[in-house]
Each structure stands twice: as C-alpha cells, then as structure tokens.
Amino acid sequence: xxxxxxxxxxxxxxxxxxxxxxxxxxxxxxxxxxxxxxxxxxxxxxxxxxxxxxxxxxxxxxxxxxxxxxxxxxxxxxxxxxxxxxxxxxxxxxxxxxxxxxxxxxxxxxxxxxxxxxxxxxxxxxxxxxxxxxxxxxxxxxxxxxxxxxxxxxxxxxxxxxxxxxxxxxxxxxxxxxxxxxxxxxxxxxxxxxxxxxxxxxxxxxxxxxxxxxxxxxxxxxxxxxxxxxxxxxxxxxxxxxxxxxxxxxxxxxxxxxxxxxxxxxxxxxxxxxxxxxxxxxxxxxxxxxxxxxxxxxxxxxxxxxxxxxxxxxxxxxxxxxxxxxxxxxxxxxxxxxxxxxxxxxxxxxxxxxxxxxxxxxx
Amino acid sequence: xxxxxxxxxxxxxxxxxxxxxxxxxxxxxxxxxxxxxxxxxxxxxxxxxxxxxxxxxxxxxxxxxxxxxxxxxxxxxxxxxxxxxxxxxxxxxxxxxxxxxxxxxxxxxxxxxxxxxxxxxxxxxxxxxxxxxxxxxxxxxxxxxxxxxxxxxxxxxxxxxxxxxxxxxxxxxxxxxxxxxxxxxxxxxxxxxxxxxxxxxxxxxxxxxxxxxxxxxxxxxxxxxxxxxxxxxxxxxxxxxxxxxxxxxxxxxxxxxxxxxxxxxxxxxxxxxxxxxxxxxxxxxxxxxxxxxxxxxx
Numbered sequence: 202x203x204x205x206x207x208x209x210x211x212x213x214x215x216x217x218x219x220x221x222x223x224x225x226x227x228x229x230x231x232x233x234x235x236x237x238x239x240x241x242x243x244x245x246x247x248x249x250x251x252x253x254x255x256x257x258x259x260x261x262x263x264x265x266x267x268x269x270x271x272x273x274x275x276x277x278x279x280x281x282x283x284x285x286x287x288x289x290x291x292x293x294x295x296x297x298x299x300x301x302x303x304x305x306x307x308x309x310x311x312x313x314x315x316x317x318x319x320x321x322x323x324x325x326x327x328x329x330x331x332x333x334x335x336x337x338x339x340x341x342x343x344x345x346x347x348x349x350x351x352x353x354x355x356x357x358x359x360x361x362x363x364x365x366x367x368x369x370x371x372x373x374x375x376x377x378x379x380x381x382x383x384x385x386x387x388x389x390x391x392x393x394x395x396x397x398x399x400x401x402x403x404x405x406x407x408x409x410x411x412x413x414x415x416x417x418x419x420x421x422x423x424x425x426x427x428x429x430x431x432x433x434x435x436x437x438x439x440x441x442x443x444x445x446x447x448x449x450x451x452x453x454x455x456x457x458x459x460x461x462x463x464x465x466x467x468x469x470x471x472x473x474x475x476x477x478x479x480x481x482x483x484x485x486x487x488x489x490x491x492x493x494x495x496x497x498x499x500x501x502x503x504x505x506x507x508x509x510x511x512x513x514x515x516x517x518x519x520x521x522x523x524x525x526x527x528x529x530x531x532x533x534x535x536x537x538x539x540x541x542x543x544x545x546x547x548x549x550x551x552x553x554x555x556x557x558x559x560x561x562x563x564x
Numbered sequence: 565x566x567x568x569x570x571x572x573x574x575x576x577x578x579x580x581x582x583x584x585x586x587x588x589x590x591x592x593x594x595x596x597x598x599x600x601x602x603x604x605x606x607x608x609x610x611x612x613x614x615x616x617x618x619x620x621x622x623x624x625x626x627x628x629x630x631x632x633x634x635x636x637x638x639x640x641x642x643x644x645x646x647x648x649x650x651x652x653x654x655x656x657x658x659x660x661x662x663x664x665x666x667x668x669x670x671x672x673x674x675x676x677x678x679x680x681x682x683x684x685x686x687x688x689x690x691x692x693x694x695x696x697x698x699x700x701x702x703x704x705x706x707x708x709x710x711x712x713x714x715x716x717x718x719x720x721x722x723x724x725x726x727x728x729x730x731x732x733x734x735x736x737x738x739x740x741x742x743x744x745x746x747x748x749x750x751x752x753x754x755x756x757x758x759x760x761x762x763x764x765x766x767x768x769x770x771x772x773x774x775x776x777x778x779x780x781x782x783x784x785x786x787x788x789x790x791x792x793x794x795x796x797x798x799x800x801x802x803x804x805x806x807x808x809x810x811x812x813x814x815x816x817x818x819x820x821x822x823x824x825x826x827x828x829x830x831x832x833x834x835x836x837x838x839x840x841x842x843x844x845x846x847x848x849x850x851x852x853x854x855x856x857x858x859x860x861x862x
Contacts, residue, residue, distance in 0.1 A: 253755050274761040286752035290774045299770075300760035347760075 204229035204387055205250075205355065210259035210269075212245050212411075219245050221411045223259070227404070232381050232388045236398040237408035237434070244359055246408070247391045251357050252276050263354055279348035280357040284364060285340045287332040287347070293319075294328040297347045314350045321380065322346050338369045345377075349384060358390040362397065374400060395435055399423070407431050429560040432484050432553060438517060440553070441527045443483045447476045456483060456554075460523035464500050466549040472563050473554070481563070484553035487517070487530040495546025502547070504529065506540045595838070602831035608822075615828075622832040632833070634808045635816040641723065642812055643791035646730045651784050653731065654738025655776075659768060662746040672743070676736040683733070687800025690729040691716075694801070716802055719809035726798050726810050733797070734787060741783040745776035778851075785848040789841055813837050 207225040211218065220242045227233050235243040248254035250261055252273035261269040268276045279300075287296050294315055301311045319325040322342045332340055341361065348356055362370045362377075378401055381388060392398055398405050399419045406416040407430070414434075415427040426432035432440045445456040445463065454473065456463040463483060465473060495501060504520035504527055511533060518529040520543075529545065554563045602622050606615035626632050657675060661668050678686070694715035696702050702712050715725045749772060757767045795814040798804065804811030804819065811819070817837065821830035 251759060253758065273755075273758045274763070278759060280756070280759045282752045282756060284750070284752050286750065286756040288753055288756070288771060289750075299757070299762075303761045303766060347756075351760075 204231075204264060205389075206260075206262040207250075208260040208262075210246065210249060210261065211257045212242070212249060212254065213257045219411050220249075223411075223413060225406065225413070225416070227387060227389070230385045230387060232390065232401060232403045233406060234390045234392060234398040234402035234404070235406050235408055236392055236395055237414075239393055241408040242411040243391045243393075243408045247357055247359055247389060250355070250389065251278055251280055277354040278357055279351045279353035279355075280359065281344045281348050281361045283360040285332070285344040287340060287343055289332055292329050292331055293324065293335070293343050293346075296332065296343060297328075297350050299347070300351050315346075318346045318349045321349070321383070322376075337365055338373065341365060341369075341373060345380075349380075353386070355387045355389065356384075358388065360392055361390075363392070363394070377401060396437065399435070405435075407434060409434075425562070425564070426484075426553065427562055429482060429484075429555050432555070432562070436486060438487045438528045438530060440484045440486050441525070442555075443485070443522065443525050443527070444557075445481050445483045447473060447479055447481055449477060456481065458483075458523055459525075461502055463502075463552065464549060466552055468550060469552075469554060469563070476556075476563070480557055482555040482557050484555060485527070485547060486551065487528040489547045489551035490527070490529045490531075490545045491547065492529070492531055492543060492545055494544050499546045500549055500552070502527075502545045503542055504545050505542050509540075598831045598834055598838075601828055602835050603828075605826075605828045607825050608827060618828065622828045625829060626832055626836070631808055631811070632816070635811050635813050638723065638808070638810060639792060639812040642727060642730075642794075642810075643788055645727045646734065646791050647784055647788050649727070649731045650735045650738050650787055651780060653735045654783075655742045655773075655780060657735070657739045658742035658746055659772070662743060676740055678733045679736040679740075681733070683794075683796035684800060686729060686733050687797040690725075690732075690797070691801055694725055717806060719806045722802050722806060722810050726801055729797055729801065730791070730794065734790075737787065738780070738783050741779055742776060745779040746772060749775055781851055782848065785844060785851065789844050789848070792837065792841055792844070 205225070205227040207223055210220055210223040210225075212220040223242075223246060225233075235246060237243050245254055249256045249269075252268070252271060252275075256269050259269065260267055263276060263278075288299065291299065297315050297318065298311045301314065306314075315328070316325070319328060322345060324339065324342045324346060327335060327339060327343070332343065335343065341364075344361065362373050365373060374397055381401070390397075390401060402419055404416060405419055405422055407414040407422065409430050415422060415431045419435075422431060422435050426435060426440075429442070433442070443458055443461075445458045447465070448455055448457045450462075454465045454470065454477065456465060490502070490504075502522055504518075504522050506518050506520045508519040510517040510519070514533055516531050516533045518531060520527045520529055555561065556563055601615070603617060603619060604615040605618050605622070606612065661671055661675075681689070693699050693701050696712055696715060696717065699715075701715065705712055714721050716722050753775075754767060754771060757771045762770065793814055794812065795818065798810055798812060798815055799818070802810045804815045813833065814837065817830050817833045820826050820833060
C-alpha cells in the first residue's frame with residue numbers, strides 16, 4: 202500500500218502547463234528526491250503536495266485521505282524551506298515549538314521534544330538565540346529542527362542545502378543521510394543537485410519540462426537511464442553522446458560515426474533490428490573509457506587529448522573524437538603522459554544507445 | 565603637516581557650516597526668542613524695547629489658569645483618540661487589502677486620497693458634511709427618520725466630530741506604512757506558519773503583527789506628535805468651541821497670541837507644548853535606536 206499517491210497532477214499558469222500530468226507512488230517511509238534543472242516543476246510539485254500552491258487538476262493522497270483541496274495545516278505535513286523561513290521575532294526554541302504550541306501540546310511534552318531534536322541536530326546551545334544571530338548553517342539546522350519536532354506524516358524539503366557554501370553543504374548532506382536513518386518517515390526532497398539526489402534518495406524522480414522522465418533507485422537511473430535527458434543529467438561528469446548510424450558491414454551490424462566505428466553489443470542486437478540504416482545516439486560514461494589498448498575484440502576509440510584536468514584522485518581528460526567532444530575520467534595514478542592521439546577502449550555493455558527522435562533508450 | 569591635519573579635521577565642519585547657519589537663524593533663534601519672550605510681557609504693535617520682564621509670572625499664570633488645563637485635557641483626549649483609532653483602522657485596512665484581489669490597487673489609491681488634501685480644505689469639507697441643516701449627514705439621518713445629531717453645536721459631540729475628521733484624514737498614513745511593512749514581510753515565513761498549522765487569524769496575530777509592530781510604533785508616534793500640533797481643521801470646524809470643548813493647545817496658543825494679544829503668555833504656552841512634543845520625539849528616537857540596536861545585534 203503506497204503511502205503517498207499522486208494521480209494526474211497538473212498545474213497551469215494561464216495557458217502554460219508547468220506540470221503536465223504527474224503520477225507518483227511513494228512507499229511508506231521512503232526518501233524520495235525530486236530532481237531536475239530549474240524550471241522543471243519540481244518545486245511547484247512539492248508546493249502542491251504541501252498545499253501552498255493549488256493544483257489545477259489531479260489528486261494527492263496521503264495515506265487514505267485525498268488532501269488536494271485541504272489547507273496546508275490539515276494535511277499533516279512539515280516542511281523545510283530553501284531560505285529557512287524562520288520566524289525572525291522568535292528565538293530558536295519558540296521557532297521550533299510554534300506548531301506544537303498551536304496544537305496545544307502540554308509544555309513538558311514540548312520541552313522534551315525540543316530537547317531531543319535539538320540534541321540530534323547539535324543546536325541545544327542556540328535555543329535562546331534569534332535567527333538573525335545564527336550563521337547560515339545554524340539556521341539550516343533550526344529549520345530542520347522545526348520540522349522534525351512535529352509528528353507529521355510527510356516531511357517536505359525544498360532545496361534545503363542550496364543556500365549553504367560547498368563545504369557546509371557536503372557536511373549537512375552527510376548529516377541528513379544519517380538523520381533520515383533515525384527518522385523513519387516519508388520524506389520528499391527537492392533539489393537540482395544530482396549528487397544530493399544520488400546520495401540521499403531511496404527513490405529518485407527525475408523531472409524535466411513538467412514531466413517525470415524516470416523514477417527509480419539511484420543505481421537503476423545511473424545504470425539504465427530511460428532517455429537522453431536522464432542519461433545527461435544523472436552522473437558527473439555527464440555522459441558523452443556520439444552521433445552514429447546503424448549499418449551493416451560484411452553481414453555484421455556496426456555503428457558508424459564520422460571518424461570512428463563501434464561494434465554493436467551482442468546483447469543489443471535484437472532490440473536494434475528495426476534500426477538498420479537509421480541514425481542513433483551512442484552514450485558513454487566518462488568513467489567507462491579506459492586508456493590504452495584493450496583486450497582483443499574490445500571496442501576501441503582513438504581520442505585526441507586536448508586538456509588534462511588534474512582533480513586529485515581522478516583526472517578529467519577533455520578529448521575530441523571526430524567532431525565530438527568526449528570527456529574521459531581516469532585514475533590519476535594511471536594517467537598516461539602526453540597529449541595528441543591516444544587509444545582508448547571500453548566494455549561493449551557500457552555503451553548506451555538512444556533513438557534521437559523519441560530520445561528514449563534502446564534496450 | 566600638522567596644519568594640514570588640522571585642516572582635514574576641520575573639513576567636515578566647513579561643509580556643515582552653511583546648514584548649521586540656516587538652522588541657527590531659522591530654528592534656534594526663534595526658539596531662544598520664544599523662551600526670552602515667555603519671561604516678558606509684550607503686546608504686538610509695540611516696540612520690543614517696551615517689553616517688561618516679569619520672570620516666571622507667565623508660567624505661574626498659565627498653571628493657575630483653568631482654560632489651560634481644559635485645553636491640555638482636550639489635547640490629550642484628542643491625540644490619544646485619533647492615534648488609537650487611526651492605528652486600529654489603518655492596520656486593519658492594510659491587513660484586509662494585503663492580498664492580490666481584483667480591485668485592491670484601486671482601493672489602495674482611494675484610501676490614501678484624504679492624506680493628499682490640504683488641512684484647510686479638509687476642514688471645509690467636514691464643515692459642509694456636518695452642517696445641521698443642509699449637510700449630507702443630516703439629510704441622510706432625516707431621510708431615515710432619525711433625529712439629527714448636533715455635530716458641532718454640542719460640546720460633547722463637537723470633540724467626537726473633530727476626531728472623526730482627523731481619523732478620516734490620517735488613517736491612510738498608518739494604512740500606507742502598515743501595508744508597506746506587510747508586503748515587505750518574508751513570504752516564506754508566512755507559508756511556514758500555514759504549514760505549522762496556523763489559521764489565517766493566528767498567522768496575523770503571531771507572525772504578521774509582531775513583525776510589523778516596530779513600523780507601526782514609529783508611525784503611531786509620528787501621528788501622536790502631529791496630533792499635538794493640529795490646528796487648521798479644528799479652527800475651521802469649531803474655532804475651539806462650543807465653549808472650550810475642542811480648544812486644543814495649538815488653538816489655545818493662537819487665541820492667546822492673536823486674539824488676547826498676550827504674546828508673553830502665548831510664548832510660555834508654546835514652550836510647554838514644545839516640551840511635550842520634544843519628550844515624544846525623544847521617545848521616538850529612543851524607540852528607533854532601540855530597534856536598530858536590536859537589529860544590529862541580531
């Protein structure tokens with residue numbers, strides 16, 4: 202029984218459809234991340250779940266209640282905002298207890314909850330401070346604390362880390378990952394950062410142009426992206442795309458590029474039968490390419506190295522293959538010296554193929 | 565080198581000097597002159613040298629004068645009533661119109677019109693409205709079969725009537741400032757309150773009002789200071805009457821100076837009023853610096 206069900210959710214601003222029919226099923230106690238570039242509708246979706254934005258059409262079920270026409274306060278949700286949205290005139294303790302005080306919890310119960318959550322977030326020493334006297338990271342924690350003291354059915358996070366600097370963001374991301382193990386609740390988290398999505402999510406929902414592009418476990422999205430958009434969005438550095446044509450040479454199907462020829466992976470032969478003579482897009486992860494001469498029969502590419510960016514453990518090679526730019530990620534230890542033409546190889550099964558018209562993956 | 569350093573230190577004062585000179589002539593001299601005059605007895609039209617030094621006599625006379633105390637009472641009643649009513653009405657209007665509904669911008673424009681009208685004209689408008697024979701208010705009451713109200717002719721009603729006129733003119737001032745403060749509030753904090761379970765009313769009470777309170781406090785003090793100095797509207801409407809029922813301090817000063825021609829006593833009165841307004845102003849500045857101090861600490 203899924204705990205949150207969304208059916209054909211739509212949002213229009215005038216004639217513009219921001220969300221064009223969204224369906225989602227979230228299992229109980231799942232951490233779901235809505236991820237996508239800005240303007241993809243992920244925040245609007247979250248705000249519709251919260252009740253801050255009215256849905257133009259569709260249903261939102263939390264448990265066995267249809268909530269899409271209810272006020273936010275009647276939906277049993279808690280939310281962490283991108284700009285923290287702390288009450289500037291209340292100290293930290295009063296910020297955290299506001300919802301509980303409105304719900305007329307006994308004072309002892311309120312104090313106990315605040316102490317527990319404050320300890321969990323290490324903000325116990327800040328309880329009598331006003332938000333303006335806190336650093337960005339501390340405000341962030343208070344905003345989390347204000348949500349966590351509540352017994353809500355669903356917790357919503359709207360890009361909660363995007364206002365923090367890089368170092369603090371990494372630290373908070375790790376803490377969030379730890380916290381979500383302790384707080385067994387439904388959580389829906391919106392971000393444009395695919396690393397946050399990958400590290401935190403039980404389930405990732407990739408959104409683009411108001412539609413769900415793909416949803417699933419982080420591993421599934423990385424290994425088997427459903428279309429060009431997901432392939433390009435999930436994974437850093439992003440996947441390389443090479444235009445190819447499926448052709449036959451001496452009875453064997455091959456993928457012809459401008460200056461390169463790739464063999465068709467045997468596992469893909471059947472799916473590709475109807476594509477002979479047509480254009481395709483071949484996708485290769487930067488980490489799938491290995492420098493040097495591979496084992497006999499392994500597909501090979503000759504890449505012209507233009508730039509080697511040393512990052513630390515890894516180096517990123519910016520290369521050209523025919524007219525296309527190809528990014529290669531290599532282990533710095535094994536980095537070969539030199540620029541110019543170098544041989545590379547890859548495992549045939551690491552090759553992704555897409556239909557350029559529908560942009561869908563061919564499997 | 566030392567001379568140049570001295571010059572550098574003096575430079576800011578050189579730039580301030582013209583403004584200081586103007587303030588000296590236009591502000592400080594009249595004030596000092598008024599203090600000097602309050603210790604003398606002098607009539608308009610006679611040479612200043614004929615003024616006779618009387619010490620604290622003018623003040624002693626004032627404090628013993630019933631009409632002075634009545635005037636103080638009227639002024640305090642008037643100022644308190646208008647400030648309370650204007651703050652309550654202005655904030656309430658701002659809360660109602662702080663939303664994006666069709667027509668709200670038109671309403672906002674209409675509501676601030678009274679503030680734009682010259683006080684003399686406001687007085688004339690209300691004298692017409694309050695006219696007990698031909699005024700629209702009396703006509704309306706008559707049409708409804710209700711007895712007429714002695715708007716300006718009864719001592720009790722006259723003060724209420726001038727308060728109504730002032731509230732009509734100056735509620736928009738509070739309204740504009742309250743609306744600006746409301747629209748400057750962080751939208752997400754109000755959304756957070758909705759998520760936290762606050763009703764519209766609780767959001768107003770616990771989030772919006774506390775956050776705009778500092779602005780409202782400053783606006784109310786400004787109105788209070790102004791209310792102590794109001795003159796034209798009351799002069800046009802009642803000239804302080806009937807009896808002394810609407811004779812606020814500024815009108816009392818005016819009459820003492822130009823009707824009774826007792827300039828020394830009028831000066832003493834002015835100085836007392838100045839003292840009251842000064843205390844209020846100091847309160848205002850203190851409130852503001854307190855608020856800024858808190859903002860700085862936060």
